[in-house]
Amino acid sequence: MEFPLYDVLIVGGGGAGLRAAIAAAESDPNLRILLISKVYPMRSHTVSAEGGAAAALRPEDSWENHAFDTIKGSDYIADQYVVETFVREAPQEIIQLEHWGCPWSRDPDGKISARPFGGMTTWRTCFAADKTGFHILHTLFQTSLKFEKIDRLDESFVTSLLIEDGRCVGVVALNQRSGRMDAVRAKTVILATGGNGRVYAFSTNGQICTGDGMALAYRAGVPLNDMEMVQFHPTGLPSTGILITEAVRGEGGYLVNNKGERFLKDYVPTKMELGPRDIISRAEITEFEKGNGFEGEYGNYMHLDVRHLGEATIDRKLPFMRELGLDYVGIDIVHQPIPVRPVEHYMMGGVDVDIHGATIIPGLYACGEVANVGLNGANRLGSNSLSECLVFGKAAGRAAARYAKEAKSPSSNPIDALLRDETRRVERTYREATTGTEKLSEIRAEMARSMDANVGVFRTGEGLTEQVNNIAKLRERYVWLRIEDRSRVFNTELTAALELDYMLELAEVMTASALNRKESRGAHARRDFPERDDANYLANTIAHRVEGGPPKLEFRPVNITHWEPKARTY
Amino acid sequence: MEHDHNLTSGTPRPPVTAVQPTEFVPVRVQRFNPETDDRPHYQTYDVPYKEDWVVLDAILYIKDHLDATLSYRWSCRMGICGSCGMNVNGYPKLTCSVHLRDYRKGLTIEPLANFPVIRDLIVDIDDFMDKLRSVKPWIIRELEQPLGAGEYLQSNNQVDQFRQFSQCINCMLCYSACPVYAMNNEFLGPAATALARRYNLDSRDEGSAERLNVLAASEGIWECTFVGECSAACPKGVDPAKAIQQSKFDTVNGFAMGALLRPFGSRG
Numbered sequence: 001m002e003f004p005l006y007d008v009l010i011v012g013g014g015g016a017g018l019r020a021a022i023a024a025a026e027s028d029p030n031l032r033i034l035l036i037s038k039v040y041p042m043r044s045h046t047v048s049a050e051g052g053a054a055a056a057l058r059p060e061d062s063w064e065n066h067a068f069d070t071i072k073g074s075d076y077i078a079d080q081y082v083v084e085t086f087v088r089e090a091p092q093e094i095i096q097l098e099h100w101g102c103p104w105s106r107d108p109d110g111k112i113s114a115r116p117f118g119g120m121t122t123w124r125t126c127f128a129a130d131k132t133g134f135h136i137l138h139t140l141f142q143t144s145l146k147f148e149k150i151d152r153l154d155e156s157f158v159t160s161l162l163i164e165d166g167r168c169v170g171v172v173a174l175n176q177r178s179g180r181m182d183a184v185r186a187k188t189v190i191l192a193t194g195g196n197g198r199v200y201a202f203s204t205n206g207q208i209c210t211g212d213g214m215a216l217a218y219r220a221g222v223p224l225n226d227m228e229m230v231q232f233h234p235t236g237l238p239s240t241g242i243l244i245t246e247a248v249r250g251e252g253g254y255l256v257n258n259k260g261e262r263f264l265k266d267y268v269p270t271k272m273e274l275g276p277r278d279i280i281s282r283a284e285i286t287e288f289e290k291g292n293g294f295e296g297e298y299g300n301y302m303h304l305d306v307r308h309l310g311e312a313t314i315d316r317k318l319p320f321m322r323e324l325g326l327d328y329v330g331i332d333i334v335h336q337p338i339p340v341r342p343v344e345h346y347m348m349g350g351v352d353v354d355i356h357g358a359t360i361i362p363g364l365y366a367c368g369e370v371a372n373v374g375l376n377g378a379n380r381l382g383s384n385s386l387s388e389c390l391v392f393g394k395a396a397g398r399a400a401a402r403y404a405k406e407a408k409s410p411s412s413n414p415i416d417a418l419l420r421d422e423t424r425r426v427e428r429t430y431r432e433a434t435t436g437t438e439k440l441s442e443i444r445a446e447m448a449r450s451m452d453a454n455v456g457v458f459r460t461g462e463g464l465t466e467q468v469n470n471i472a473k474l475r476e477r478y479v480w481l482r483i484e485d486r487s488r489v490f491n492t493e494l495t496a497a498l499e500l501d502y503m504l505e506l507a508e509v510m511t512a513s514a515l516n517r518k519e520s521r522g523a524h525a526r527r528d529f530p531e532r533d534d535a536n537y538l539a540n541t542i543a544h545r546v547e548g549g550p551p552k553l554e555f556r557p558v559n560i561t562h563w564e565p566k567a568r569t570y
Numbered sequence: 571m572e573h574d575h576n577l578t579s580g581t582p583r584p585p586v587t588a589v590q591p592t593e594f595v596p597v598r599v600q601r602f603n604p605e606t607d608d609r610p611h612y613q614t615y616d617v618p619y620k621e622d623w624v625v626l627d628a629i630l631y632i633k634d635h636l637d638a639t640l641s642y643r644w645s646c647r648m649g650i651c652g653s654c655g656m657n658v659n660g661y662p663k664l665t666c667s668v669h670l671r672d673y674r675k676g677l678t679i680e681p682l683a684n685f686p687v688i689r690d691l692i693v694d695i696d697d698f699m700d701k702l703r704s705v706k707p708w709i710i711r712e713l714e715q716p717l718g719a720g721e722y723l724q725s726n727n728q729v730d731q732f733r734q735f736s737q738c739i740n741c742m743l744c745y746s747a748c749p750v751y752a753m754n755n756e757f758l759g760p761a762a763t764a765l766a767r768r769y770n771l772d773s774r775d776e777g778s779a780e781r782l783n784v785l786a787a788s789e790g791i792w793e794c795t796f797v798g799e800c801s802a803a804c805p806k807g808v809d810p811a812k813a814i815q816q817s818k819f820d821t822v823n824g825f826a827m828g829a830l831l832r833p834f835g836s837r838g
Contacts, residue, residue, distance in 0.1 A: 039643075040699070042740050043651045098721040101709040101772060103729050103736050110723030134650055135736065142707040142765070154699075177688060206645035239622055242648045320650075327649060327667055328624075441634035485639040487605050490689040493638045 006151075007031040007404035008397070009170060009186035011158050011213060013041030015049075015133070015389035016368025016396075017192030018140035020357075023397030025147040031401055033150045034184065036173055038157045038208065038495070041141045045194050045206045046389065049133025050245035050320065051117060052125035053097075053386035055090035058114060061122050063087040068563060070384060073119040073276050074377025075522035075532065076565040077226070077540055077558045082355055082374040084561065086384075086391050093390035094126050102139040103128050105317070115250045115317075117383045119276035119570075125383040130245050130320045136386055156182070157495050158212065160422050161189060161220045161364065162415055168220070168364035169410035172422040176495065179488025181426065183419035187407045188363045188400040191217060192393065195347040195369040199503045199510070201448035203344040204236055204243040213370040215502035217351040218509070222359040224543045224551075225372035227506070228514035228524050229348035231380055232457050234280040236343025238298040242328055244321060244340055246382040249273035251317050253306040255280070256337065257292040263302075271570040278379040278523040279570065281342035285457050288341075296339065303337035310334075342457055346385060348376040348523065349510070352542060357396030363403060367396035374540070374559070378522020430494050436482035440493060443481070444500050447474050447507055455511055460527045464515040468550075471508045478504060509551050513541045516553045534565055591618030596676040597628050599640065602687050610687065612678070613637075619670065626654055626665040629679065629691075642691035649805060652741035655682050656691050662743035664805045682746035684755070695742055701758055702740070705766035705784050710777025728773045735768035735813055737806045744800035744810050750790045757790030760800035760810030767813040770820070778820070786821045794818075 008024040010017045013035050021035050035041065056066040066087040071078050094112060098104055104112040105127050117125040128135040144150055155176045162170040162183065170185040196211025197203040218224050234255070235244040249255070255273055257263045267283035268275030275283075284302055287293055293300030306314060306321075311334045314322055318333075325333040350372035357365040357373065367373070368389045375388055447470075454467035478501065485493040519533035520526050539555035546552050594616040602610040615636050617628040626644055633640050644654040649667040656665050657680040659673065685693035715722065744760035745751050751759045758766075766785060770778040785791065791814060798811040 039645065039653065040695075040740075043643075043645055043653045045646070045651075047651045047739075048646050048648060092717050095717050095721050099709065099714065099717065099774075101769065101774065103733060104721075106724055106726050106729060108725075110725050112721050131650070131737075134739070138736075138738075142702075143709075145703045146706075146708045206647070206651060208645045240647065324648065440638065445634075483638075485641075487603055487639070487689075489604050490641045490692050492633075492641045 003182065003184045004032060005409055006034045006184065006186035008188050008190065008400045009034045009036065009184060010190045010192055011036050011171060012044070012192035012194060012368070012370070013037035013039070013141070013152075014044030014192060014194055014368065015046035015136055015140060015386060016393035017190070018137070018144050019390050019393030020190050020192055020367055020397035020400070021150050022140065022144055022147065023394040024401040025149055027398050027401040028405065029149060031149060031404060034153060034186065035144070035150060036153045036156050036158060036171065036184070038155060038176070038212070040154050041152070042138060043208070044137060045209050046133045046137040046386070048204070048206060048243065049136070049386055050130045050243060051247035051250065052115060052127035052132045052383045053094060053136065053390070054117065054120065054125050054381070054383040055094045055387055056087060056124050057091045057094060057112060057126065058122070058124065061124050065121055066090070066124060069120050070375070070381055071377070071563050072568055073379050073381040075379055075568050076377065076534075076538065077521065078377035079374025079559040080561040080563060081559055085355060086375055086388065089391045090387040093387060093394065097136060097139060097390065100139050100143045102135050105129055115247060116274055117250050117381070118246050118274050118280070119381040120383070125247070125250065127247065129316070130247055130318050133386060153184070157498065158216060159426060159498060161216050162418055163220055163361065164410055164414050167362045167410070170415065172419055174426065174495070176490050179491060181419060181423040183415050185410055185412070185415055187404040187409065188365065190357065190396050190400050191351060191364070191366040191370050192368045193370045196503060196506050197344050197347065199447060199451050199507045200344040201445070201452050202236070202241045204233060204241055205344070210499035210503050211506045212499065212502050213366060214351055215505050217359060217364065217366060218505065218545050220361060220364070221545065222361055222364065223352045224509055225349055225352040226378070226513070226540050227349035227510045227543055228517055228541060229376075229378050229522060230344060230455070230510065231277055231346035231348060231523050232281040232342040233277055233345035234284055234342050235304055235340035237324070237328055238296055238301045238339050238341050240328055241343045242324060243343070243345065244304060244324070244338055245318070246277070248304060248306055248318060248321055248338075251306070251313065252309055253304055256303040256305055257287050258294050259292060263287050263292065268570040275570050276379055277345070277382060281457050282525055284342055294339065299341065301339040301341045304340045305337040306333055307335065307337070346380055348372065348378065348380050349513070355395065356399035357392055358399060363407065365396045365400050367392040378524055430483045430497055431486055433481070433483065436480045438477045438480045438482060440481060440483070440497055440500060443474055443477055447471070447500075447504060451507055455514055458525050458527050459514055461515065464511055467511045468508070468515065471504060471511060475504050475508070509543045512551050513543055513553060517541060538565060593619040595619050595628065595670060595674060597632065598676065598678040599632070599691070600680040601640070601690055603689055619674065621671055623670040624666050625658055625663070625668050625670055625673065625677070625679070628670055629665060641689045650739060652739035655741040655743050655746070656680065657682055657746060662746035662803045664741055664743065667805055682742055684746055684748065684752050685742070693742075697755060698740070698742060698745065698759070698762065701762040702765060705758070705762050705781055706777060707765045707769060709769065709772070709775050710780060711774070712776055722774045724773055731773070732768045732771035734808060735764045735771065738764055738768070738808045739806055741805065743803040743805060747799040747803035749797065749799060750793045754790050754793070757793070758785065758788035760814065763788075763817055764808050764810040764813040767816060782821060785817045791818060791821070
């Protein structure tokens with residue numbers, strides 16, 4: 001299939017990618033924009049976000065307060081200039097979504113409502129009941145349909161970036177429906193593929209969250225930033241990992257151990273259930289170790305109790321939670337406590353980008369969870385990520401549009417050769433390989449199991465060292481992968497193999513980065529180094545890819561503007 | 571060594587092979603590979619029974635342990651992304667939201683009806699994607715208030731006017747259930763009509779007259795006899811049948827009142 005030369009090509013159709021596409025289209029109606037996604041945009045994982053999007057909209061709030069909460073939440077390795085820009089822009093984005101039709105829940109005066117959230121000192125989490133991500137995603141997707149210059153290539157899987165003379169000039173993508181490989185030329189590429197939670201077995205993430213954009217950028221030579229910083233959400237359903245929103249606690253729910261105690265009094269006494277996620281997840285595990293958890297088929301759990309809120313409040317503010325309880329645990333949360341335990345949820349780390357989403361490769365940008373722009377540091381506050389998708393999606397869309405207007409058109413010839421090489425690589429590695437014996441699902445399950453065990457809420461040097469070896473062995477086994485499905489049309493075993501290749505590479509970087517940070521900060525808790533160490537680690541981990549060897553790691557000092565690091569207590 | 575009290579004390583979703591299943595459920599799956607098959611055929615897999623599994627878990631088990639060539643869509647496994655709609659024993663279902671225990675004696679899984687099958691359980695929904703765009707599912711206003719002026723005020727009652735229709739996850743179960751769409755795919759159909767209604771009923775929108783043209787031109791809207799198969803199939807309580815009936819009424823009224831002549835309708 002012949003594609004035109006696009007000005008802006010966006011990989012990923014979730015909140016960040018759609019916001020970028022609309023920003024690019026609005027900045028210049030003549031630009032040609034393509035949105036490529038491996039799924040239909042409305043299937044993107046933004047859809048699963050529940051609780052809300054943070055913005056200092058209310059008169060009693062201020063951007064300074066939102067900035068400080070975010071920086072403290074990050075355990076002081078957020079980029080303070082980035083945070084400041086973010087909190088100043090976020091309110092306008094919430095209003096923009098409102099103008100586009102997002103069904104925000106409202107206060108009695110008709111204004112957008114807000115609820116309390118973990119680590120936030122005031123009510124600033126705007127919400128659409130408990131399906132905020134769903135509504136933001138569908139609002140953005142439906143609004144994007146208005147723009148005739150936004151083309152879409154749904155269900156195409158990007159296998160590599162086209163790099164010509166050090167500049168990103170498009171992508172190679174596997175069209176899942178035809179099985180054909182396409183080269184799509186573009187003056188700029190924005191990666192908005194989301195997170196990589198599926199490197200873990202127990203995760204809130206949908207199966208599509210395989211870190212594709214992180215691996216694509218890394219392989220093209222862009223460093224990854226803070227890949228050891230993984231958020232574990234304290235309230236996932238024990239068997240499935242389905243997310244029970246923090247809004248349950250925001251609305252007044254209690255976390256209770258098997259003694260009937262609100263145990264957070266011993267961990268975050270001033271915040272209780274509204275403490276930040278990293279600390280509450282550690283508190284739950286610590287309580288489990290003391291024998292204070294409930295015992296179940298899937299391990300220990302706590303009770304999340306909303307019975308005192310009453311049916312009316314639950315149905316108005318948490319209707320989806322009631323539905324999830326009935327469908328997946330067989331309980332009615334109006335009458336029974338919800339079983340919950342810590343679950344992998346979000347990647348603070350990601351593609352190293354500046355405040356415009358630009359990577360070190362000209363023409364290549366990233367935004368949303370795939371990127372680490374420096375907003376979240378060592379621990380993201382709940383409800384900052386939806387706002388991040390909006391603020392930095394817009395920034396990346398605009399920056400790419402500006403670059404595209406100046407940039408020369410890439411040539412065609414080397415791209416044809418690059419497409420041939422990439423097509424041959426995929427064919428030979430997967431569809432034509434006949435000597436392999438290893439089963440995809442077994443390697444993937446072993447990766448996920450061992451990541452849960454060794455790169456979880458608490459880490460040790462011993463466990464991380466073992467995991468470095470585990471991943472190395474799995475990568476050796478992967479070379480001998482056998483793909484049973486030889487067909488072209490919707491070969492989902494092939495795409496799963498490509499995803500696993502990405503995930504194994506990312507798991508290596510995550511483990512190496514975690515082993516290298518010999519302190520405890522935010523979500524990174526080392527049992528062998530339990531204290532925060534600002535003298536050595538008030539910095540971001542920058543991981544560079546080295547062909548045939550482990551990643552090269554260095555620390556980059558963090559950007560501090562107004563807020564000096566202090567002890568992080570709540 | 572393993573670290574017991576890490577993320578997981580006890581493994582989530584232990585592989586069933588490790589727990590010695592004693593009961594199996596026969597899962598009969600429609601297969602079709604356009605590269606090798608002239609027509610669809612069925613293949614039956616024996617899947618271990620587990621009390622808390624959803625039907626999607628059985629399909630995942632087949633893919634991971636029995637037959638890696640089976641193709642289907644899925645992602646969130648929590649009933650919100652809309653990917654995993656399939657016909658289960660002839661009824662359209664979100665397979666992540668129905669339980670294996672309700673099909674303990676066996677089940678047949680087929681692709682959603684009324685759409686072309688691409689492969690196995692994957693159907694082509696491009697027709698819906700085009701129809702969705704045709705109803706202009708975005709806010710239409712004559713004058714856009716600047717962002718600096720803040721939000722459009724809306725009471726929770728005003729949100730409630732359209733809230734139900736905004737819950738559509740585009741899972742396509744309603745099209746699979748629709749007897750009118752089965753006969754005539756020119757019919758705009760349940761989800762697209764519900765989403766048109768969603769914007770028409772939004773106090774911020776002034777585009778109902780523009781959408782009325784699309785709704786009025788939709789073939790089949792008069793054949794829809796309020797059987798309500800779509801609403802029965804909807805996993806999110808959207809009630810598209812209600813949207814279709816309201817649209818019929820609006821279409822008649824719109825023509826009668828000359829609303830089509832007014833560029834932005836009369837709504838504020």
